[in-house]
Amino acid sequence: SLPPSQNSLTERPAMRNHQGPQTLAIHAGESPDPGTGASSPPLHMSSTFCVDAPAGFSAHDLGSESPFLYARWSNPTVDMFERKIAALDRAEACLATASGMAAASAIFFTFLSAGDHVVVSDVSYAGVAELARETLPRLGIQVTLVDLSDPQNLANALRPNTKLVHAETPVNPITRLTDLSAIAALTHQAGALLSCDCTFASPMGQRATALGVDLVMHSATKYIGGHGDALGGTISGRAALIKQLRVEAGIHHGGILSPFNAWLIARGAATLPLRMRAHQSGALEVARWLETHPAVTRVLYPGLPSHPQYDLAQRQMLNSSGMIAFQVGSAEQGRALAQTMIEKLDMVHYAVSLGHHRSLIFWMETAALLASSFRLEGAQAEGYRAFAGDGIFRLSVGLEDPPDIIADLGRALG
Numbered sequence: 001s002l003p004p005s006q007n008s009l010t011e012r013p014a015m016r017n018h019q020g021p022q023t024l025a026i027h028a029g030e031s032p033d034p035g036t037g038a039s040s041p042p043l044h045m046s047s048t049f050c051v052d053a054p055a056g057f058s059a060h061d062l063g064s065e066s067p068f069l070y071a072r073w074s075n076p077t078v079d080m081f082e083r084k085i086a087a088l089d090r091a092e093a094c095l096a097t098a099s100g101m102a103a104a105s106a107i108f109f110t111f112l113s114a115g116d117h118v119v120v121s122d123v124s125y126a127g128v129a130e131l132a133r134e135t136l137p138r139l140g141i142q143v144t145l146v147d148l149s150d151p152q153n154l155a156n157a158l159r160p161n162t163k164l165v166h167a168e169t170p171v172n173p174i175t176r177l178t179d180l181s182a183i184a185a186l187t188h189q190a191g192a193l194l195s196c197d198c199t200f201a202s203p204m205g206q207r208a209t210a211l212g213v214d215l216v217m218h219s220a221t222k223y224i225g226g227h228g229d230a231l232g233g234t235i236s237g238r239a240a241l242i243k244q245l246r247v248e249a250g251i252h253h254g255g256i257l258s259p260f261n262a263w264l265i266a267r268g269a270a271t272l273p274l275r276m277r278a279h280q281s282g283a284l285e286v287a288r289w290l291e292t293h294p295a296v297t298r299v300l301y302p303g304l305p306s307h308p309q310y311d312l313a314q315r316q317m318l319n320s321s322g323m324i325a326f327q328v329g330s331a332e333q334g335r336a337l338a339q340t341m342i343e344k345l346d347m348v349h350y351a352v353s354l355g356h357h358r359s360l361i362f363w364m365e366t367a368a369l370l371a372s373s374f375r376l377e378g379a380q381a382e383g384y385r386a387f388a389g390d391g392i393f394r395l396s397v398g399l400e401d402p403p404d405i406i407a408d409l410g411r412a413l414g
């Protein structure tokens, strides 16, 4: 069902009968502006709101029917965006944050306290990896890094004081997958919450809430916004959990999304289902071509039968997304090709980030990443190398014509 409306701009009743993702992406959270009849959602650049009755001034006075008061609590444009993402994630509610990292830190700092234990995927977005390794232990939070692609590793790591398990699937940058329903069952048996960074998959890639994820996190900077012009983050889940996040992380920590970015990202989100289909078919075409290229030694794409977890991808993923990792051999060969790409690519941008309409590529050396962000040794380092070799090119296949992407990459690959 659609999330409960939080304010006077309520969903039109007819909307409740339409549940298809394309319909939800366009209409959820929106209704014609009651003041002007504007068909498109207005941009409310207002930090404060006039109220028609005396109201409490504490975050704890926030109710589900509270009027807009101050934009750190809620803002009509941000609220529209939150209801759209909650609908796409098939969740009761959503909190929008200033960035994907603000979403990750909101989850950690709302649901963890000194003395608690958290299990974090041993490979994750680099910023999350560093936050888990540096900041959480400093605050007295026990962190165990686990390769969650094998649920048995999680079973071995859970403790009586485990409060949260943080997964990511497909994981940035190597596209390794985690079986969400298997780890949700273990996490819930242990009385903990499961959060999952679903940025690579987008809300179209997997039904994370239906698979048991309590807190579905996205960097909205990536596929949801889709145009490379605005930072944002989202967390979707049950209304009570999102309310806790809104009070603690939104109102108290303050990392909320600007109405302008909410408006831009919501405009991108309206075409998310269509874009993800195009990202998927473009990526499949590019991945198949890469597999035949003599300079490429390994291609990792969940939509290819050669992916080591293709069966899980088929079972869990509704869309295999546009993210490909590929290897070309030694670190020296990778570094040299990266330099050639910088000089020779004329359409694909050699740049970080992903999920944009433009294709983006970036080389990541394994030794450097293992030493800096991931700090893995032994079996966990080997587990990373099993996917990444000495280094990978992370390719975010954009929405250009696949033959043009292939021709551009071909110029650099030779």
Ligand SMILES: *Cc1c(COP(=O)(O)O)cnc(C)c1O
Pocket: 099, 100, 101, 102, 125, 127, 128, 168, 172, 197, 199, 200, 219, 220, 221, 222, 231, 232, 233, 354
């Ligand atoms: C980019 C990214 C983040 C961080 O998001 P920002 O919007 O850049 O803060 C988190 N997780 C994943 C998987 C990402 O790709």
